[in-house]
Amino acid sequence: MKTAEMLRWAGPLVERTARVLQSRESATTCQIHHPQTALPSGFALSSPPHDPTQVPVADSPVYLDGNATTPIDPQVVQSMAAYDQRSPGNPSSAHVHGARAETALRAARGEVAQLVGADPSQVIFMSGATEANNQVFHAISSKTGKQTAKPHLITSCIEHKSVLDACCRLQETLGWDVTYLPVGSDGVVRVQALEEALRPETLLVSIMxxxxxxxxxxxxxxxxRICKDRGVLFHVDAAQAVGKVHIDMRQLQADALSVSAHKFHGPKGIGALIVSPHMEQLIRQTPLLVGGGQERGLRSGTVPVPLAVGFGRASQLAREQLLHSLADAGELGKKFFHGIKKELEQGVAEICLNGSYEERVWSNVSVRIRGIDGGELLQQILPRVSCSSSSACNGAFHGSHVLEAIGVDTSRNAVLRFGLTRMTTGAEVEIAIESVVASIKKLRQL
Known part of the structure; x- marks a missing residue:
């Protein structure tokens, strides 16, 4: 990516950071600050009665879709731009520019490793968690035909599509046996059910x-711990956890951990698979991508060093700010949910949290509102608040297998998913509460 393009990104992002800091400084006043926006010539706003569901075109909606992707941190952009100015080299090249690129790659690898409690040698750079998930299942497929019983793996029915589709492929093309563990209405896998599903021929457990x-x-x-005791490989899709939950590969005892940088204020297009020696050996036998031998022969293709530098910087920031981010997300997430719930308690509508109240990260606030059309509600909210109804990976015209698994009837309930990030402010949460409540009340009156 060209330096000029990087710098074009940096301007608006730095301005946004300044607004965030200003908002945080004034958060204790419990007042919502509406910045004045310079309007184009000839553009005038009339003064109708205040309607919180409407927003002037010149304003930008509050961004609460952080589970789909997070805003890239301006410090990450600056680190990428600064690197790109200094070294255009390929890390596989023998000249000085190549050596500089390799040095930058090594530093980024170290930062990613520190964030998840791993050794740098365990980190394999990839395009993101989807590729990382696919690599795990591609590697484990090499076990086909090497034992007398049909190979077996265990996952849950609420995994990411990249895991579920990979499981289906093993079933349909190689005849594997797959156990899909159910979840309760709280959206949590039962450990006892997993223990009971384990067999002598179980080769892999994959749980996000x-x-x-x-x-x-x-x-x-x-x-x-159970997988370690039983000698079963364990894969964890941690795309939605990094930067939100403390992770230590050694304590987790996982053989593979999938990560995406853009889920915690890093650049899109890069992630990593962090592996144990056993999993590395399997990948070395059957890498998903071949034809260059990069990443120690585990993942061919030139590593995009500027993206890796950004990934490393995002990892450093996430590690340094983890405790602060956890406290902020917990406070703001609960404030958001209870703020809406309180406003709707007077018989306006029934709102419920999807999934467990205790066993969750509060940066993800998924709710259902009984008796409201989900499409109409989303249409009302989107001009003021960028949010979603489910995972972006489900596509616009597909239902949610996760909501179905926890027993949510989307034909009778409007479902909204709000994703708070490290950059979300109290003022933005107040705007979102106001907009959601006003939109629900408006639909109730129609």
Whole structure:
């Protein structure tokens, strides 16, 4: 990516950071600050009665879709731009520019490793968690035909599509047996059910740490110990957890951990698979991408060093700000949910949290509102607040397998997913509460 383009990004992002800091400084006044926006010539705003569901075209909606992707941190952009100015080299090249690129790559790898409690040698750079998930299942497929019994793996019914589709492929093309563990209405896998599903021929357990649609946390630390005791490989999709939950690969006892940088204020297009020696050996036998031998022969293709530098900087920031981010997200997430709930208590509408109240990350607030059309509600809210109804990976015309698994009837309930980020402010949460409540009341009156 060209330096000029990087700098074009940096301007608006730095301005946004200044607005965020200004908003945080004034948050204690409990007043919502509406910045004045310079309007184009000839553009005038009339003064009709205040309608919180409407927004002038010149204003930007509050961004609360952080589970789909997070705004890239301006410090990340600056680190990428600064690197790109200094070194255009390929890390595989022998000249000085190549050496500089390799040095930058090594530093980024170290930052990613520190964030998840791993050794830098365990980090394999990839395009993101989807590729990382696919690589795990591609590697485990090499076990086909090497044992007398049909190979077996265990996952849950609420995993990311990249895991579920990979499981289906193993079933349909190689004849694997797959157990899809159910979840309760709280969206949490039962450890006992997993233990009962284990067999002598079970080769892999794949359970996500935090669900991307409803934010529930899975008991992966307990599952990791069980898998270790039984000699079963354990994969954790941690895309929605990094930067929100403290992770230590050693304590987790996972053989593979999937990560995406853009889920915690890093650049899109890069992520990592962090692996144990056993999983590395399997990948080395059957890498998903071949034809260059990069990443120690585990993932061919030139690593995009500027993206890796951004990934490393985002990892450093996430590690340094983790405790502060956790406290802020918990406080703002609960404030958001209870703020809406309080406003609707007077018989306006019934609102419920999707998934467990206790076992969740509060940066993900997934709710259902009884008796409201979801499409109409989303249409009312989007001009003021950018949010979603489910995972962006489900597509616009597909239902949610996660909501179905926890028993939510989307034909009778409007479902909204709000994703708070490290950059979300109290003022933005207040605007979102006002907009959501006003939109629901408006639809109730129609």
């Amino acid at each position: 740490l935090v669900n991307n649609e409803i934010g529930t946390r899975q008991p992966v630390w307990q599952i990791g």
